Ligand SMILES: [Zn+2]
């Protein structure tokens with residue numbers, strides 16, 4: 001028999017099966033690169049949720065946020081990000097039903113998550129048409 005109840009290694013898992021598959025591969029197969037402001041961070045997730053993630057991060061910058069499917073021309077500037085050991089798990093950013101894994105060093109993962117959070121706030125304010 002093959003019990004289907006193995007305990008989840010994460011606190012929570014994305015509902016999106018495509019994100020799950022991408023995350024389970026540990027980013028070895030499907031790394032994309034998010035370029036926003038001065039950050040260049042490798043990220044893992046399905047196309048739809050990566051795009052959502054990018055769009056939300058873009059709200060925090062006056063420039064555009066870009067998502068590349070290959071290593072950017074300038075490479076990754078931060079040596080700690082470049083050498084990050086991907087076997088130790090990665091912080092997850094939940095984007096609606098999906099999740100994006102951030103394969104950066106702690107500093108840049110935190111920066112990326114902050115960027116996403118403030119983008120979300122901006123979007124809520126835009127969408128809510130607020131009580132002002
Ligand atoms: Zn997804």
Ligand SMILES: [Zn+2]
Nearest residue numbers: 078081105108
């Ligand atoms: Zn870094």
